[in-house]
Amino acid sequence: MRRIDGLYLLMVLMVSCFSSSAEITLPKILGNDMVLQRDKPNPIWGTAMPGEKVSVKFGKQAKNTITDVAGSWKIILDPMPGSDKPAALMVIGTNTITLNNVLVGEVWICSGQSNMVYEMRKNSKVNKPDTSTANSPVDELEKAHNPAIRIFLVTQKNLIKADPEHSRWSVAQDSALRAFSAAGYFFAKKLNQELHVPVGIICAAISGSRIEPWIPESAFENSAYFKSIGKDSAVAGNDHGKFYHKMIEPLAPLAIRGFLWYQGESNVTETISYTHKMKLLINSWRDLWGEQNLPFYYVQIVPYYYSKMTTKLVITPETEPAFWEAQSIALKVPHTGMIETSDLNDDIKNLHPPFKWEVGRRLALLALAKTYGKKNLVYSGPVYQSMKISGNKIILSFKYTANGLESHDKKPLNYFTIAGKDGKFAEANASIEGNRVIVSSPAVTAPVAVRFGWTEDAQPNLFNKAGLPAMPFRTNNPLKFNPADN
Numbered sequence: 047m048r049r050i051d052g053l054y055l056l057m058v059l060m061v062s063c064f065s066s067s068a069e070i071t072l073p074k075i076l077g078n079d080m081v082l083q084r085d086k087p088n089p090i091w092g093t094a095m096p097g098e099k100v101s102v103k104f105g106k107q108a109k110n111t112i113t114d115v116a117g118s119w120k121i122i123l124d125p126m127p128g129s130d131k132p133a134a135l136m137v138i139g140t141n142t143i144t145l146n147n148v149l150v151g152e153v154w155i156c157s158g159q160s161n162m163v164y165e166m167r168k169n170s171k172v173n174k175p176d177t178s179t180a181n182s183p184v185d186e187l188e189k190a191h192n193p194a195i196r197i198f199l200v201t202q203k204n205l206i207k208a209d210p211e212h213s214r215w216s217v218a219q220d221s222a223l224r225a226f227s228a229a230g231y232f233f234a235k236k237l238n239q240e241l242h243v244p245v246g247i248i249c250a251a252i253s254g255s256r257i258e259p260w261i262p263e264s265a266f267e268n269s270a271y272f273k274s275i276g277k278d279s280a281v282a283g284n285d286h287g288k289f290y291h292k293m294i295e296p297l298a299p300l301a302i303r304g305f306l307w308y309q310g311e312s313n314v315t316e317t318i319s320y321t322h323k324m325k326l327l328i329n330s331w332r333d334l335w336g337e338q339n340l341p342f343y344y345v346q347i348v349p350y351y352y353s354k355m356t357t358k359l360v361i362t363p364e365t366e367p368a369f370w371e372a373q374s375i376a377l378k379v380p381h382t383g384m385i386e387t388s389d390l391n392d393d394i395k396n397l398h399p400p401f402k403w404e405v406g407r408r409l410a411l412l413a414l415a416k417t418y419g420k421k422n423l424v425y426s427g428p429v430y431q432s433m434k435i436s437g438n439k440i441i442l443s444f445k446y447t448a449n450g451l452e453s454h455d456k457k458p459l460n461y462f463t464i465a466g467k468d469g470k471f472a473e474a475n476a477s478i479e480g481n482r483v484i485v486s487s488p489a490v491t492a493p494v495a496v497r498f499g500w501t502e503d504a505q506p507n508l509f510n511k512a513g514l515p516a517m518p519f520r521t522n523n524p525l526k527f528n529p530a531d532n
Contacts, residue, residue, distance in 0.1 A: 070094045070139040074205045075300050077212035078146045081196045081246025082135075083153045083301035084128040091120035091299070094139050101138040104148070120299075126150050128243030130194050145212055149194065151244030152237055153302045154413075156230040157260065157294070158309035160253035161345070164402055166190075166231055167224040186403070190219045194243075195234050197226050200250035202289070205296040215246070227251065229308060229345075232406025233413075240414055248302075250293040256312040257323045259288040262295075265326040270532040272322070290330070298334045304341030304417060305331060306409055310373060311347055311397060315359050317372045321527050324376040343383040343412045346373050346517070348391040348399055349503050366502040368525075370518050375527045383412040386427050389454070389515045394503045408514070424448040427514035433496065433521050439486040440464060440493050440521075447481040448510040459483065461506040463497045465522070466490045471497055476508075483508070495522035 072092040082088045082104075090102045094113045101110045102121045113119040128151045135145040156162055166187055195218040204214060216222035218231060227249040234245040252259075263286055266272050307327075313320050328342045347369070353361045377384055385408040391399040411425040428444040428451060435441075444451065453459055459476035464487045472489040474496070485496050499506045499518030508516040 069141045070098075070100060070137055070143055072137065072143060072145075072212065073296060074207075074209050074214055075198065075248070075297050076145065077198075077209070077215045078148075079196055079215040079217060080145065080148055080198070081153050081215075081244050082123070082126070082148060082150045083303060084150050084243060085125050086301045086303075087125055088123040088301045089120055089299045090123060090135070090137065091118070092137070093117045094119060098139050101136075103136040103138070105133055128152075128241075130244050143212070149196065149244035149246075151194070151246065152241065153246040153248070153300070154230075154233070154237075154304055154306060155248045155250060155294075155297065155302055156227055156233070156306035156308070157249070158251045158307050158345075159255045159312060160251075161311070161347075161398060161402075161405075162227055162229055162249065162251040162306075162308035163253045164228050164398055165225050166228045168398075169228045169400065169402060187224060190223055190231075192219075192235070192238065193217050194245065195231070195238055196244065196246045197222060197231070197234075198246070198248045199226055200248060200293045200297070202252070202292050205293065218247075228402035229405045229409070230306065232403040233306060233409045234406075236407050236410035237413065240410070240420070241418065248297065250289075250297070251308075252289055252293075254312060255289060255309065257309055257320065257327060258286040260290050260294065260309075261286060261323065261326050262290050262330050263287040265330045268532070269322070269326060275319070294331065295334065299336070302335065302340070304343065304413070307342065307344035308405070309344075310369065311350075314347070314352055314366055314369045315361060317368050318525050318527060320369065320372045321376050321525065324373070325379050325529055328376075328379050328382065339381050341381050341383070341413065341417045342379070343385070343409055343416075344373070344376075345405060345409070346370055346384055346386050346388075348387045348397075349394055349505055350391065350397050351394050352502055363501045363503070367497075367500045367504070367518055367520075370499075371520070371525055374517060374519075375525055378527055379529045381416075383416055383425070385409055385412060386515050386517050388499060388505055388518065389509075391505070394505075424510065424512035424514065427512075428508060428510050428516040430498070430517070430519040430521070435493060438491050438493065439484055440496050442483040442485060442496060442521075444481060444483070444516070446510065446514075448512040448514075450511050451478045451481060451483065452509055452511050453478070454507045454509040454513075454515070457507060459506070459508055461499045461501070461504045461508075463500065464490050464493045465495045465497075466492050467494055469495075469522075471495075471500075495520070497521070 132147040137143040234247040390401040414420040415425040426446040462474040462476040463471040464474040465471040474487045497520045
């Protein structure tokens with residue numbers, strides 16, 4: 047009798063395990079209140095019992111598949127137009143999962159370190175006037191009740207832990223929004239206003255993180271550049287791949303429109319090596335999604351007194367400008383864009399300035415112009431293009447001048463320096479003539495080079511008439527970078 051009881055217990059346990067393994071499960075990024083990407087195929091995927099039939103129903107679509115020998119399955123929904131009408135997405139097998147309040151619109155992933163993490167709860171009134179009435183920061187948490195904006199905050203654990211309620215997406219309001227990225231939210235808000243479709247924004251960012259943990263190890267291993275300088279010396283102690291595997295990899299293959307990146311403070315002492323890491327980051331994320339043209343837009347870090355930090359590293363007032371240059375030349379990687387933030391820090395001692403609504407707006411301008419094809423939209427401040435020596439002057443030409451250059455505060459242009467062949471830079475006089483800037487100094491009679499904004503505390507007043515600041519630059523010895531190099 048005991049043997050029969052034992053066999054019966056074993057059979058019960060086997061049936062229990064079998065029943066448990068047969069249940070359909072979904073990745074944590076698929077849930078109630080989510081946004082599906084419009085105008086693209088939408089993968090819906092998960093696990094179930096091997097050989098099980100799984101069906102997905104959404105709107106007028108109904109598709110089936112059979113799980114593979116490992117129990118994995120994936121169904122691709124056909125592209126759909128944007129819709130702010132909530133609908134249910136059903137996944138049917140041995141069990142049925144219903145995801146409610148699902149919209150169709152635009153989906154973006156934002157990542158980086160503390161300035162991307164910077165929560166909406168920190169967003170408050172400040173003395174500096176806002177540049178966009180559509181993105182007013184005043185009492186935004188109290189005003190934010192737009193059901194067409196959805197948010198998902200990724201942590202190091204919540205893509206792994208079970209979520210039987212499928213509840214990690216939220217409408218962008220109340221307590222969920224308080225803890226969410228301000229830059230990411232204001233980006234989504236601007237897109238929603240301009241495109242008139244729902245927007246889903248996923249934030250996967252870690253305060254204080256370097257770039258290396260967001261890049262898979264294989265990217266370093268396959269990089270000729272990092273092999274040449276020694277991969278271990280380039281990434282040692284930085285847990286390369288750590289956040290990529292926990293916080294980015296589990297998001298794929300969710301259909302998305304693109305990426306936003308706000309990081310660099312923790313890598314500020316690097317130059318060309320950071321540019322190469324940016325290329326690895328961009329390409330590895332695009333490879334993960336299997337889309338080489340996914341837009342990647344990022345933020346140039348703000349002016350800050352890095353040289354006054356207590357550190358064993360050698361940091362001078364020119365360290366950060368060299369890093370700005372490293373960030374800017376990563377624009378040679380196709381389908382990228384960068385916003386300038388030299389005017390967005392009211393306290394150079396503060397590494398986390400509050401103007402994230404303007405960061406979000408400027409990122410949205412990039413996306414609206416370069417991704418969504420909005421015409422006659424100025425999305426960049428002036429960018430140095432070329433120089434010409436004329437006697438004791440240097441004439442600088444710029445692109446992205448919009449309706450012309452201007453001194454934003456109506457004062458003489460500042461943060462220009464000029465040098466002769468001796469390489470000694472002197473403070474320069476600079477004036478606007480049309481879309482050019484004329485630079486000279488009584489101390490330099492035969493100039494050969496100009497620098498602009500080439501110090502960590504630079505907040506120059508050269509803007510275009512669209513209200514966007516000029517990017518710092520140097521005409522001599524700029525970094526060289528070829529994105530085609532492995």
